[in-house]
Amino acid sequence: MKNRIFTGAPSETSAGYAKAVIDGRTVHVSGTTGRDPVSNTFPEDAAEQARNALASIDAALREAGSSLADAVVSRVYVVDREAAAAVTPVLGEVFADIRPTSTFLICQIPAPGAKVEIEITASKSA
Template identity: 90%
Template structure:
């Protein structure tokens, strides 16, 4: 059985996806960009974009009964090497004790202004 978490973002309906999907004890969180939650704009700094994305991902994980502490896989997409250099220390800080597996790719991101997109798979305990 699958449970889905939606944020109400217009893109969820437009592109036909959920913020997160729970399958048993596994939570898959969609790729998340780092818009500022107050302005809805992308900060210039890719590191801050990563922090914003991880905060949004953690909120979805918490709604699903988990958190970033339960991350088992991270997939990080950045637009260029400079963005990668800014994002890596943020990931190192957040995942210092968690150590999920990781994929890090340089590619285009379809949201203008986005320099980073992060996707997480996490586990959860169910009693």
């Protein structure tokens, strides 16, 4: 049985997705951009966007009985090489001891102002 986690964001309904899906002992977290949680705007700094995205992902994982420490796959999408250079050290800090598999792509992100989007798959804590 799959359990879904929703944040209440309007796009979850309009685009038909869940923030996270728990499938057995695996938690899949949707691609998450780095909006500032207070202002709901995107910071100019890609590193700050990455930190915001990871905090949002960690909150969803914790609601699912997991955490970033349980990450097994990370997929990171950035808009350009400059954003990649800013985001890479943040990932290095967060995943230094965790070392999930990783995909890192430069591409367009649909949300205007977003410079990074991160998707995580994690195992569910025992």
